[in-house]
Amino acid sequence: MKRFAGFAIGVLALCAIVLADNALLINGAGATFPYPIYSKWFDVYHTKNPNFQFNYQSVGSGAGIKQVTEGTVDFGATDGPMNDDQIKAFQEKHNGTGILHFPTVLGAAVPTYNVEGVTGSLNFTPDALAGIFLGKVTKWNDPAITSVNKGVNLPAADILVVHRSDGSGTSYIWTDYLSKISEEWKSKVGKGTSVNWPTGIGGKGNEGVTGSVKTTPNTIGYVELIYAVQNNIPYGAVKNSSGNFVKADLGSVTAAAAGAAKEMPDDFRVSITNAPGKAAYPISSFTWLLIPQKVQDTGKRDAIKGFLSWMLTDGQGSVEALSYAKLPKEVVEKEKKAIKNIQ
Amino acid sequence: MTGRLRWRKFVSNFMLAMTGVCAFVSVLVLFFILGYLVFNGGTSINWDFFTKLPKPVGEAGGGMANAIVGSGKILLLASLMGVPIGFLGGIYLAEFSGKGMASVVRYAADLLNGVPSIVIGIFAYSLVVLPFKHFSAYAGAFALGIMMIPITLRSTEEFLKSVPRMLREGAMALGASKWKTIASVIVPAAYRGILTAILLALARVAGETAPLLFTAFGNRFESHGWSQPTATLPVMIYTYAVSPYDDWHRQAWAAGLVLLGLVLIINILARTILSRGFAIPRS
């Protein structure tokens, strides 16, 4: 018994020594939407600055907001900006200091599907999308879909809807769009990170939805563009407010942000779904890092500020390779000034 | 008469054969699981798997070094938390307690044993994560440690009680005080059984995922010390399995094989120790 105890203590001590390191660990959690670019950024940043380790857990925007409010992580990430109630809740838990939103990239939520025999890009009207997710358009060969996809052989199979099971910024973007183009959706379901979906199964994270669509025939889901691209699953074009069917890509997402860039509010909370513009992709969005206004640990504070500056300059160089669009110049300039607000 | 008897005999043989089928099917499942894991995960177990950190999303390669170390750390700490409580509590039940106190403690232990692991996770979150404001290895260890207590407690009590009276009485006749009897005679006599129980408790919590979801959370890097979020093998398997990336699936299989291998080895070890007898043989 004594020998065992001594052995255990020895091992513990060894562990503590061996694993003790000088690197400062900064913890974050949140959206799965930008996870591919964040994981790349944090990896690259760590190689450039070995003293800092940014540990980001892709658990969904809802969890990101909650954990940064509770203070169990140093920063959060979300594609659905915090609403006023959530910001107030944060202030109450943190002695009145606030939380800041920093846009990082522009991305797009795309309708991705797995239909037998269909390998190309399908066109979706706003009404079709609303109908599908409301559970009213139930078959792939429904006129709402076939009428805008002439020449494509759509089967008479049931549409299986896949949505998010966790609190998701991607869901926020999707439901925000649906609320704008469908009165019925707005009154029946509403927008949010976690809604009462009328139909479908839930996948965990963008990863889970992609996985479900990839493996289950006749499904449709919504994911961030890069997930569809990286996994070689087809995604459709959506009819924008000018009447054009636009597929999500760097150009169409940047076009969607053009208007907002000029009129960006000071707190950076803005929605660009169903944006005007001939070439705009209607389901685009910024995604934000949530940084507390006051960071207690000076080491962490400087690390975060350093990362943000890097992200706005060098970091933007690697986003297009992963199909995210760069932030508009005006937004970058505004953010650089806003970094000073972090104390 | 003989016709009816023949039918009854036929039914008898048939039904008994069916029970044999049931038994073999049940056992076959174990080998199927093992085989499938070896087949799918075996090829992915290479040096990288054990030594490298995870790569960014979508990039192939990388390993689970941090998860393996993280699991090891948490299990070690969980044992240090749970085993002494269970062991010493078991001694109390077997050697010192009166009937009333004993049944209360036993009841509490049985209750704790039946609590679903996700609920233990909730408990650990409210008690250890929230007040300290971060996810940590010791929060995870706390949750797992609690789960180890009931098995250790009940087994310690059982095995201590089953030590032959003659050993006890002999020691006391020689004038040893009670605690000395326990420490130098009874516990060593029962050590095999107790060790088995500890190993089985360890095997049980080694595979637990749910309580770690909101205590240890997760980490892409090595976790230093005990107060940082920590990657663990079961949580990594879960994360990778529900993702769409084939490379991650491959790694999930490999991790599953490692985890299952670990759990089975501990189990087999424990049962082998126990089958050799739980008390020192009378020479």
Next chain:
Amino acid sequence: MATTTTALKGAGPVTGSRSFFAKLRDGDEIARLITLIFATTVVLITAALVWELWVNSALPREKFGFHFFVTSVWDPIMDQYGALPFIYGTMVTSAVALIIAVPLGIGAAIFLAELAPPRVSDTLQFFIDLLAAVPSVIYGLLGVFIIVPVMRTVIYPALNKPFGYLPIFKGPSYGVGFLTAGIVLAIMVIPYIISVSREVLLSVPRDQREAALALGSTRWESTWKVVVPFAKTGIMGSIFLALARALGETMAVTMVIGNTPKIAASLFAPGYSIAAVIANEFTEATGDLYLQALIALGLVLFLLTFILNGLARLLIVVTTQKGSEVGG
């Protein structure tokens, strides 16, 4: 009167109480106190757990009262929470699991207890114990990659085409759903049914069997009509134990159930269980009511497993005692 020799430390006179400090000097009292403290810790931890669950689920109790159990809406935006879909999902998947596992498990237990020679029986039991040790997330892994595709390509067509008019087999299949989760759970609980049933069957006294055989019954008849009924309370206990395990299963279920808080009659429909929703939504429940609603679900789960485990233990003890009382 013989005086105690000084060499015997601590061996004072047997009669008469010694002073507290004398006992303390022994070290016995210290040992007793130390072990008592640890034993009390166990009780304290359990009490703290129950207390935390109760206290931290006060809000939904105040707001919804009993309606919490019978509402089926789970809407975080409107802050409306009802437990019914999760209770339903937990019950349905467990029921499916038992329907599959009980016949298989009892059959296997009968084989191991009655037919197999002791060495074969012990070896097979050894493997079955190992099956019980397989972690839940591994079952989840196999569920996602093996059972879900099989469900979609083999089981669903086999059941839906001929029987699709029945409510339980209606509708499309995603591969995930109640039936898939039930199958995975069945595999997980079979070992519990087998080991406990085998134990209780073995404890049935020999003369019960021998009497039946002497009266001219076949082997099967003596087993099924005499031995099993004798042990039936214990076997019931094993079923309750298996049920308790199935109710609390988290990872394997959440990977194959479909994560949809809806009540549906079809076994192919996606659903949700109490443990799965806690695992998925706990870290992101913003707002106190949301979080406490999840904790309330945890409390419900805890109470269910508590009652089942208690009943199980009672039934098993009663049977094994009966066996030793009746003779043999």
